[in-house]
Amino acid sequence: MSDNPEKYSLNSGKVASATQEWLAKRGVTREAIAELVHFLQKDYFPDLTQEDCMVHVDAVLSKREVQNAVLTGIQLDILAEEGKLLAPLQDMIKHDESLYGCDEILALSIVNVYGSIGFTNFGYIDKMKPGILVKLNSKDDGEIHTFLDDIVGAIAASAASRIAHRKQAEREGVTTPPLD
Amino acid sequence: MSDNPEKYSLNSGKVASATQEWLAKRGVTREAIAELVHFLQKDYFPDLTQEDCMVHVDAVLSKREVQNAVLTGIQLDILAEEGKLLAPLQDMIKHDESLYGCDEILALSIVNVYGSIGFTNFGYIDKMKPGILVKLNSKDDGEIHTFLDDIVGAIAASAASRIAHRKQAEREGVTTPPLD
Amino acid sequence: MSDNPEKYSLNSGKVASATQEWLAKRGVTREAIAELVHFLQKDYFPDLTQEDCMVHVDAVLSKREVQNAVLTGIQLDILAEEGKLLAPLQDMIKHDESLYGCDEILALSIVNVYGSIGFTNFGYIDKMKPGILVKLNSKDDGEIHTFLDDIVGAIAASAASRIAHRKQAEREGVTTPPLD
Amino acid sequence: MSDNPEKYSLNSGKVASATQEWLAKRGVTREAIAELVHFLQKDYFPDLTQEDCMVHVDAVLSKREVQNAVLTGIQLDILAEEGKLLAPLQDMIKHDESLYGCDEILALSIVNVYGSIGFTNFGYIDKMKPGILVKLNSKDDGEIHTFLDDIVGAIAASAASRIAHRKQAEREGVTTPPLD
Numbered sequence: 001m002s003d004n005p006e007k008y009s010l011n012s013g014k015v016a017s018a019t020q021e022w023l024a025k026r027g028v029t030r031e032a033i034a035e036l037v038h039f040l041q042k043d044y045f046p047d048l049t050q051e052d053c054m055v056h057v058d059a060v061l062s063k064r065e066v067q068n069a070v071l072t073g074i075q076l077d078i079l080a081e082e083g084k085l086l087a088p089l090q091d092m093i094k095h096d097e098s099l100y101g102c103d104e105i106l107a108l109s110i111v112n113v114y115g116s117i118g119f120t121n122f123g124y125i126d127k128m129k130p131g132i133l134v135k136l137n138s139k140d141d142g143e144i145h146t147f148l149d150d151i152v153g154a155i156a157a158s159a160a161s162r163i164a165h166r167k168q169a170e171r172e173g174v175t176t177p178p179l180d
Numbered sequence: 181m182s183d184n185p186e187k188y189s190l191n192s193g194k195v196a197s198a199t200q201e202w203l204a205k206r207g208v209t210r211e212a213i214a215e216l217v218h219f220l221q222k223d224y225f226p227d228l229t230q231e232d233c234m235v236h237v238d239a240v241l242s243k244r245e246v247q248n249a250v251l252t253g254i255q256l257d258i259l260a261e262e263g264k265l266l267a268p269l270q271d272m273i274k275h276d277e278s279l280y281g282c283d284e285i286l287a288l289s290i291v292n293v294y295g296s297i298g299f300t301n302f303g304y305i306d307k308m309k310p311g312i313l314v315k316l317n318s319k320d321d322g323e324i325h326t327f328l329d330d331i332v333g334a335i336a337a338s339a340a341s342r343i344a345h346r347k348q349a350e351r352e353g354v355t356t357p358p359l360d
Numbered sequence: 361m362s363d364n365p366e367k368y369s370l371n372s373g374k375v376a377s378a379t380q381e382w383l384a385k386r387g388v389t390r391e392a393i394a395e396l397v398h399f400l401q402k403d404y405f406p407d408l409t410q411e412d413c414m415v416h417v418d419a420v421l422s423k424r425e426v427q428n429a430v431l432t433g434i435q436l437d438i439l440a441e442e443g444k445l446l447a448p449l450q451d452m453i454k455h456d457e458s459l460y461g462c463d464e465i466l467a468l469s470i471v472n473v474y475g476s477i478g479f480t481n482f483g484y485i486d487k488m489k490p491g492i493l494v495k496l497n498s499k500d501d502g503e504i505h506t507f508l509d510d511i512v513g514a515i516a517a518s519a520a521s522r523i524a525h526r527k528q529a530e531r532e533g534v535t536t537p538p539l540d
Numbered sequence: 541m542s543d544n545p546e547k548y549s550l551n552s553g554k555v556a557s558a559t560q561e562w563l564a565k566r567g568v569t570r571e572a573i574a575e576l577v578h579f580l581q582k583d584y585f586p587d588l589t590q591e592d593c594m595v596h597v598d599a600v601l602s603k604r605e606v607q608n609a610v611l612t613g614i615q616l617d618i619l620a621e622e623g624k625l626l627a628p629l630q631d632m633i634k635h636d637e638s639l640y641g642c643d644e645i646l647a648l649s650i651v652n653v654y655g656s657i658g659f660t661n662f663g664y665i666d667k668m669k670p671g672i673l674v675k676l677n678s679k680d681d682g683e684i685h686t687f688l689d690d691i692v693g694a695i696a697a698s699a700a701s702r703i704a705h706r707k708q709a710e711r712e713g714v715t716t717p718p719l720d
Contacts, residue, residue: 008275012712014268022266064279064705065655071269072282076252078266079259086202086258088194089251095188099244099528101476102252102286108479109285112652115605116461119468123483165604168459172552192532244525245475279708281656288659292472295425296641299648303663345424348639352372368635374628382626424639431629432616432642438626439619446562446618448554449611455548459604462612465649466642 012064019067022074026145028152032132033057036156039130040121041163048163056159056166065113066155069106073147081144096139096146103147107154114161122157126150192244199247202254206325208332212312213237216336219310220301221343228343236339236346245293246335249286253327261324276319276326283327287334294341302337306330372424379427382434386505388512392492393417396516399490400481401523408523416519416526425473426515429466433507441504456499456506463507467514474521482517486510552604559607562614566685568692572672573597576696579670580661581703588703596699596706605653606695609646613687621684636679636686643687647694654701662697666690 023029034053041048060066079085080093092100107126111118126149129137136149203209214233221228240246259265260273272280287306291298306329309317316329383389394413401408420426439445440453452460467486471478486509489497496509563569577593600606619625620633632640647666651658666689669677676689 008271008277010272010277010279010708010712011268012708012714015272018266018268065281068272068280068282069285071266071272072256075265075269076256079264084259084264085255086198086251088191088198089255091188092190092195092248097188097190098524099190099477100248101245102248102289104476104479105249105285105289106282108476109282109656113655115653116464116468116649117459119464119479120483120486123480123485124487125483126480127484164458168550168552172550174552190528190532192528192534278704279657284656284659288656289476293475295473296469296644296648297639299644299659300663300666303660303665304667305663306660307664344638348370348372352370354372368631370632370637370639371628375632378626378628425641428632428640428642429645431626431632435625435629436612436616439624444619444624445615446558446611448551448558449615451548452550452555452608457548457550459550460608461605462608462646462649465609465645469642469645 015064015067015071016062019061019070022071026074026077026148027135027143028132028148030054030057030061033152033156033159035131036125036133036152037159037163040125040156040160045163045167053159053163056162057155059162060110060114060155060158063113066110066158069110069154070151073103073106073151077144077147080146081142093146094144096144100146103150106147107150110151110154111157111161114158114165117164118154118157118161121160122154125153125156195244195247195251196242199241199250202251206254206257206328207315207323208312208328210234210237210241213332213336213339215311216305216313216332217339217343220305220336220340225343225347233339233343236342237335239342240290240294240335240338243293246290246338249290249334250331253283253286253331257324257327260326261322273326274324276324280326283330286327287330290331290334291337291341294338294345297344298334298337298341301340302334305333305336375424375427375431376422379421379430382431386434386437386508387495387503388492388508390414390417390421393512393516393519395491396485396493396512397519397523400485400516400520405523405527413519413523416522417515419522420470420474420515420518423473426470426518429470429514430511433463433466433511437504437507440506441502453506454504456504460506463510466507467510470511470514471517471521474518474525477524478514478517478521481520482514485513485516555604555607555611556602559601559610562611566614566617566688567675567683568672568688570594570597570601573692573696573699575671576665576673576692577699577703580665580696580700585703585707593699593703596702597695599702600650600654600695600698603653606650606698609650609694610691613643613646613691617684617687620686621682633686634684636684640686643690646687647690650691650694651697651701654698654705657704658694658697658701661700662694665693665696 034050034057037053037057038048038050076093080090083090085093111122133149133153136145136152214230214237217233217237218228218230256273260270265273291302313329313333316325316332394410394417397413397417398408398410436453440450445453471482493509493513496505496512574590574593574597577597578588578590581588616633620630625633651662673689673693676685676692
């Protein structure tokens with residue numbers, strides 16, 4: 001915030017809180033994402049609770065690259081819902097056109113932050129559509145979540161990658177967290 | 181288009197022609213992109229003309245992945261120009277915030293179609309900003325091209341990659357074009 | 361090939377044929393990859409035959425980016441099998457260490473060539489491991505296919521993407537193939 | 541290491557120390573990478589010292605994805621130098637064939653960890669070849685650094701991205717580091 005309205009200055013706190021708010025407004029809770037993470041990791045770590053998963057979801061959501069992708073994707077979904085995009089983009093996003101892949105691209109940019117081991121989980125969850133992903137994909141209610149369903153899957157896949165890294169550190173008795 | 185207005189069916193021709201139109205409306209001609217390609221490749225292929233480059237630009241623009249990225253990026257630029265995005269996304273795109281990287285992500289999805297050899301050219305041209313890229317980056321005139329400048333650089337880098345592949349085929353006397 | 365043995369000149373034909381040979385030697389036939397493609401696409405295109413799929417597998421394999429990834433991945437698998445890599449890389453590749461992701465990275469470079477719509481299929485098939493992928497993953501026989509299993513999944517996912525693009529063109533009655 | 545020689549267990553400390561050792565053996569010091577980072581960032585942050593840059597280089601090198609790419613790339617360079625790869629891969633890596641892009645792919649997997657804002661710096665430095673990059677590219681001495689030159693550029697670009705993120709945090713007076 002600056003006294004001079006023309007002077008732009010990034011406010012990271014606002015970007016972070018907008019990410020949380022926009023997800024909530026679009027019906028995606030941290031709990032729902034944690035449930036997806038649990039779905040992905042429960043067979044590997046039987047003791048893992050949904051509570052544990054939530055810690056990792058929060059860490060993923062604290063990354064700016066993730067926040068940027070969430071805000072951009074939700075914005076496009078909302079504009080498509082309101083019919084405010086120009087044709088033919090409006091139609092492709094509204095109908096989640098199978099040859100339109102910019103939603104997967106933004107999702108991949110999230111997965112990349114935690115490394116390539118997340119690709120498989122992203123693709124798997126995107127195809128299986130457990131939990132919240134079914135709801136985001138039902139086109140019945142007039143809501144459009146072309147970007148958000150991929151983004152939520154990517155956040156879950158990233159949190160799963162983070163768990164894999166941390167569990168290894170625990171196994172080796174490493175107590176100092178890696179540098180960010 | 182179908183008799184049933186509710187029935188969606190992708191019209192690829194419309195996506196392709198919208199790509200050309202939107203680029204033109206935003207001040208980017210095929211000639212301007214061909215000039216960037218020439219800038220990138222002239223030292224390697226001294227006989228290469230800007231006319232030659234245009235053929236490759238057209239080929240890149242005929243790819244649907246490229247069209248999707250062009251339309252999505254330009255749409256976000258236009259909406260930012262009109263002040264229709266929600267804060268804080270509106271501010272980040274309007275000011276081409278350096279920690280906002282979704283523009284680079286869409287650009288990379290273009291480069292990827294012609295393979296990893298284009299990454300270097302993309303980064304180089306994005307930093308040097310020759311030709312049309314200077315104009316797209318001047319924020320003086322109230323126009324916002326946060327996405328478009330990266331996208332144009334990516335199209336040029338992709339066309340340069342395509343030239344490298346074709347020149348190799350010529351050198352080896354291969355006459356049948358590779359399968360798409 | 362040049363008269364001067366010191367003078368290097370890429371021979372694309374040799375790269376292409378080596379790709380076919382190395383895949384065959386490592387037990388991966390075009391038929392086996394076509395079967396994976398069929399697994400991925402049969403629900404969407406009930407008339408699709410495995411023969412049809414093979415055409416698309418061949419097209420994917422004709423791309424140099426794909427050939428580069430195949431040769432590099434198989435080479436690393438072979439060297440790991442022979443115990444010729446340096447520790448700790450030798451151990452990570454030999455044991456397909458879950459935190460080692462360079463195999464997924466090479467695979468993704470294949471998927472990227474046909475665009476982001478292939479990410480989901482890649483992740484799905486990599487997790488489900490149908491057909492040849494089971495065999496490539498069984499560590500019983502002393503063979504190491506840490507890279508190859510991901511690469512084969514990526515080729516299949518890419519061929520599936522190519523089918524999706526072509527079927528759309530057929531639906532729209534487009535007869536001229538897109539430029540490469 | 542385990543009492544049972546057959547039992548594999550990842551030792552993260554060994555992976556990290558091998559990364560440092562292999563870089564050193566191939567002639568790449570932390571100082572040389574820090575110099576590249578300084579080259580990329582000095583215009584934006586005039587007070588930045590090479591010492592400061594080294595902290596960020598170390599942080600990048602502490603990431604496992606980065607370590608994996610470093611070890612894999614250097615291993616391929618060494619094997620090419622010893623003539624132990626199979627033709628035609630041996631020739632392509634030995635001669636840093638311009639249509640061979642797996643080196644750029646591994647490099648990009650490093651850049652991705654710090655987000656898309658690093659792409660531009662990677663491409664730029666790879667083209668300009670300041671400092672240690674000239675030496676890695678001179679093919680005079682029989683050494684082959686086809687992978688390493690891209691990898692070193694990617695580490696520098698990633699460190700530059702990390703600096704951009706941290707400087708923003710400082711500007712906003714954020715004192716708690718983001719979660720990893």
